[in-house]
Amino acid sequence: MRLKNLVLGILLMVLALGVLFYRFAGEVKEPERIVIDGDTSKPWFLKEDTPRRYNAEKIPQLWPEEPVDSLAEWGREIFLTRGCSVCHSVGEGERLGPDLKCLHRRRDFKNSALVILNPDSMLSGTTDRYPVEMPNQRLTYEEAEAVLHFLLKESRGCP
Ligand code: HEC
Numbered sequence: 153m154r155l156k157n158l159v160l161g162i163l164l165m166v167l168a169l170g171v172l173f174y175r176f177a178g179e180v181k182e183p184e185r186i187v188i189d190g191d192t193s194k195p196w197f198l199k200e201d202t203p204r205r206y207n208a209e210k211i212p213q214l215w216p217e218e219p220v221d222s223l224a225e226w227g228r229e230i231f232l233t234r235g236c237s238v239c240h241s242v243g244e245g246e247r248l249g250p251d252l253k254c255l256h257r258r259r260d261f262k263n264s265a266l267v268i269l270n271p272d273s274m275l276s277g278t279t280d281r282y283p284v285e286m287p288n289q290r291l292t293y294e295e296a297e298a299v300l301h302f303l304l305k306e307s308r309g310c311p
């Protein structure tokens with residue numbers, strides 16, 4: 153009789169804990185992220201070619217009023233190490249691609265970020281003017297954002 157009560161008690165406790173855990177786990181919310189990385193639709197060996205995923209709806213339309221220095225500094229590093237500077241200068245004229253100075257006068261923030269994140273669908277490909285297509289450098293949204301802060305900082309005094 154005693155053993156039966158004990159077993160019943162333990163069972164009830166496990167059940168109660170289970171219900172609590174279920175409720176609690178249900179309330180843990182993913183923070184809202186603009187980048188949704190970790191594409192599970194492809195095996196890892198194909199992922200190199202997959203563009204980073206992002207939620208375009210969450211990307212702000214407008215440029216920030218002022219560039220954030222720490223982001224601009226990180227952005228400069230990315231610009232120099234991820235291939236951008238091979239094709240783009242900032243204020244030194246065209247290379248294989250357009251000079252990116254004053255980009256914020258030509259494109260809004262969202263459009264600029266999307267060009268970096270997904271050049272294939274945002275740009276027309278090769279043109280008479282530029283002999284190469286811009287490749288997808290697989291930046292995350294955070295990296296693209298940093299590059300844009302860098303470009304904004306280098307674009308002071310644009311008309
Ligand atoms: C192999 C050369 C190449 C590389 C590398 C490259 N781009 Fe480009 N990019 C281009 C070309 C060419 C265009 C213009 C395409 C067009 O107008 O259709 C372009 C266009 C752009 C534009 C739009 C410019 C405008 O005036 O509207 C942005 C922004 C840009 N690139 C950012 C970047 C960034 C940031 C990187 C590095 C992560 C990068 N690009 C790497 C070739 C390149």
